[in-house]
Amino acid sequence: EIVMTQSPATLSVSPGERATLSCRASQSVSSNLAWYQQKPGQAPRLLIYGASTRATGIPARFSGSGSGTEFTLTISSLQSEDFAVYYCQQYNNWPPALTFGGGTKVEIK
Amino acid sequence: QLQLQESGPGLVKPSETLSLTCTVSGGSISSSSYYWGWIRQPPGKGLEWIGSIYYSGSTYYNPSLKSRVTISVDTSKNQFSLKLSSVTAADTAVYYCARSPQLLWFGELLPAFFDYWGQGTLVTVSS
Numbered sequence: 001e002i003v004m005t006q007s008p009a010t011l012s013v014s015p016g017e018r019a020t021l022s023c024r025a026s027q028s029v030s031s032n033l034a035w036y037q038q039k040p041g042q043a044p045r046l047l048i049y050g051a052s053t054r055a056t057g058i059p060a061r062f063s064g065s066g067s068g069t070e071f072t073l074t075i076s077s078l079q080s081e082d083f084a085v086y087y088c089q090q091y092n093n094w095p096p097a098l099t100f101g102g103g104t105k106v107e108i109k
Numbered sequence: 110q111l112q113l114q115e116s117g118p119g120l121v122k123p124s125e126t127l128s129l130t131c132t133v134s135g136g137s138i139s140s141s142s143y144y145w146g147w148i149r150q151p152p153g154k155g156l157e158w159i160g161s162i163y164y165s166g167s168t169y170y171n172p173s174l175k176s177r178v179t180i181s182v183d184t185s186k187n188q189f190s191l192k193l194s195s196v197t198a199a200d201t202a203v204y205y206c207a208r209s210p211q212l213l214w215f216g217e218l219l220p221a222f223f224d225y226w227g228q229g230t231l232v233t234v235s236s
Contacts, residue, residue: 043227046224
């Protein structure tokens with residue numbers, strides 16, 4: 001099983017500031033990585049797939065980068081609606097064993 | 110607009126079988142471009158993939174749950190279903206159904222990420 005590790009567990013950021021979230025895979029997942037945003041009481045929302053492609057309707061302030069084992073989600077200027085939990089997910093193994101990271105909570109500083 | 114809706118009992122007794130159905134509207138479950146999956150989230154915890162199914166019936170399961178999981182599809186009703194047997198309190202979670210675009214992997218089409226999700230349904234395992 002590929003283990004996904006996210007850091008930090010909690011990130012305190014002021015509105016308007018940049019947030020940088022990390023996701024590390026226990027072995028290479030190439031660029032087969034997605035990011036999701038989840039707000040309390042809601043289903044996760046797809047933000048990024050293919051490590052860097054924004055999903056439909058996702059604002060340009062969200063960007064993803066990385067390949068192999070190290071990935072980053074950057075929110076360039078945090079808006080009030082961006083305070084949430086963010087998960088990464090890999091989809092790069094056979095047979096498929098899709099795995100998620102433990103999440104990073106972005107909270108208001 | 111594609112919509113997914115989970116349905117099923119919110120309370121299941123230990124050792125029994127959890128059964129949920131996901132109804133897809135606004136699109137066809139028989140599309141050749143997608144897998145359909147189940148993901149769960151215990152209260153206050155992270156996400157865990159349970160398994161995915163193609164409209165043809167081809168399935169992939171999380172190895173840690175494989176012995177207890179069955180996912181099936183009913184294309185005539187535009188639904189797919191989850192059965193999880195021998196449940197314990199550790200299976201208490203919000204269960205989500207979701208659509209998964211495919212990844213081409215050495216000639217095989219496999220489930221990838223999840224682009225549309227249901228709202229989720231809480232299933233509690235308790236006597």
